Amino acid sequence: RKEVEQDPGPFNVPEGATVAFNCTYSNSASQSFFWYRQDCRKEPKLLMSVYSSGNEDGRFTAQLNRASQYISLLIRDSKLSDSATYLCVVNIPDFSGGYNKLIFGAGTRLAVHP
Amino acid sequence: EADIYQTPRYLVIGTGKKITLECSQTMGHDKMYWYQQDPGMELHLIHYSYGVNSTEKGDLSSESTVSRIRTEHFPLTLESARPSHTSQYLCASSGLDREPAYEQYFGPGTRLTVT
Numbered sequence: 049r050k051e052v053e054q055d056p057g058p059f060n061v062p063e064g065a066t067v068a069f070n071c072t073y074s075n076s077a078s079q080s081f082f083w084y085r086q087d088c089r090k091e092p093k094l095l096m097s098v099y100s101s102g103n104e105d106g107r108f109t110a111q112l113n114r115a116s117q118y119i120s121l122l123i124r125d126s127k128l129s130d131s132a133t134y135l136c137v138v139n140i141p142d143f144s145g146g147y148n149k150l151i152f153g154a155g156t157r158l159a160v161h162p
Numbered sequence: 163e164a165d166i167y168q169t170p171r172y173l174v175i176g177t178g179k180k181i182t183l184e185c186s187q188t189m190g191h192d193k194m195y196w197y198q199q200d201p202g203m204e205l206h207l208i209h210y211s212y213g214v215n216s217t218e219k220g221d222l223s224s225e226s227t228v229s230r231i232r233t234e235h236f237p238l239t240l241e242s243a244r245p246s247h248t249s250q251y252l253c254a255s256s257g258l259d260r261e262p263a264y265e266q267y268f269g270p271g272t273r274l275t276v277t
Contacts, residue, residue: 082265089250092205
């Protein structure tokens with residue numbers, strides 16, 4: 049089983065639509081969660097961190113459910129420019145080395161059309 | 163905007179050549195990483211470094227090696243390139259491990275093709 053699982057999509061939605069992505073993670077010791085955005089043939093860029101209480105940044109809302117080990121990203125009023133791959137990212141504590149590594153999901157592709 | 167740079171951006175090279183991919187950051191971050199990503203696939207960590215003179219192998223086995231002699235510089239070397247090394251190589255860095263921030267910032271990547 050993968051440590052971070054996402055629906056690969058693609059999600060094809062019209063402009064203005066609301067779309068939600070889900071992600072599950074397997075390591076219950078994970079403490080930090082992120083959504084990254086990756087455009088085709090570009091590097092990933094941090095979209096937002098995900099906090100326990102849920103957080104919102106403009107049209108984007110992230111939620112965390114620790115009991116179910118589940119993270120979501122909601123995009124409202126989709127724009128053409130939102131078309132990208134959205135990566136769910138979870139930290140995995142490495143207590144032996146004192147290092148926290150990030151595990152990247154394979155990503156969910158979003159295509160917003162006119 | 164993160165200040166992390168990679169050169170070259172694109173490299174086409176023949177089998178058996180030695181190559182070094184450069185990565186540098188000006189943020190003073192102590193942690194740096196190398197990922198490998200094939201088109202449409204997830205990122206795989208191949209090397210990381212906690213700081214100067216510290217390097218570790220990542221989750222994906224790689225024939226490449228890295229060094230960290232200066233905080234800002236984390237080059238990756240392939241002694242003898244093979245077609246199986248064709249991929250995109252992404253360098254990233256992060257600052258202090260403080261809750262909840264472990265954000266990593268990525269360079270633009272090097273797209274390597276070995277013929």
